[in-house]
Amino acid sequence: MTKYSSEFKVKLVREWATDGLSSYQLAKKYHLSHHYIQYWIEQARLQGITSLQHRRVKRTFSADFKLSVINYYQTHEESMAMVAAKYDLLPNQISHWKRDFHQGGYQALKPHPKGRPPKAKKKNRKALKKQVNKNEIERLKEELAQTKQELYDVKMDRDILKKSLALFGPSKLDKKHK
Template identity: 40%
Template sequence: MTKYSSEFKVKLVNEYLEGQISILSLAKKYGIPSKSPIYNWVHEAEANGLSSLKNKRSHKEYSQDFKLSVIEYYKLHEISRLDTAIHFKISPSQVSSWIYIYNHHGVVGLRRRPRGRRPLMAKRKKKTHLSSSKEEKYKQEILDLKSKLHDTEMDRDILKALKALRENNHSSRKQK
């Protein structure tokens, strides 16, 4: 069960969008301990409409490729986790979870895991590190290379801008 109903979220967002009250004042008025949920609701409603505030009660399973595309989008576009979640229409906490898993376990950690209780009579094995398949290794390498390429392109753009500034500064000194 969710903490806040869809109707309550829509009510608060509409109240904020009318422009008569701030997010912090709304949080105090309705006894919400933090302004961040209201901020997230407003941000999501502005991006996807008020219908996006409807409580989603599905336990959807996402593929490893989808999780990788979310992480890649987050890393390459250099936007917030909230904006990434809004773009893919998923929960911001889900994005954070996948990024954490990826940073600690790599592509292998994003595999689907069997659900349900383990058999009682199964032999207990020591917890071992997940081994990755060739495909997962390639995916990991591709994502790492894309990240390095993005960083290199950013460095190049910064250096070009610096060069242009220096040339502009140098030419303005000659004119004096």
């Protein structure tokens, strides 16, 4: 909920335009800050009276747009409220964008996902487990094949040694050690 209704804002701007009262006089009359009134007047002057209506839709801005607003604010000698009224923004938005840009550069101006990340669906989890199981099975099969090949090689070496012993007899080295 907003602090001031759009009808109240329109009433103040019209009173300023028709009666010729300054923003300071209106601020005293209605017991609020003259900055609000100046902002509403500037917004109505640049965007029209309809810009004082409440927005029902949340707007999102690209990083390029944010950067252009910051650049405009820094290169022109206008107040933040004037720039905000020109671009139909809130002054606080520009202030946040400026701070984010100085702290994190262009990357900080890009929109970020909000809220908690969604949980993985059960299908995805099951598919992921199957994929992991398939990968694990393939890895184990490869390992088994490699082990079988090593066993075969060792058996062949053993058989060759047995045959050579049978054909050529015990080696002379074996006799010296005994």
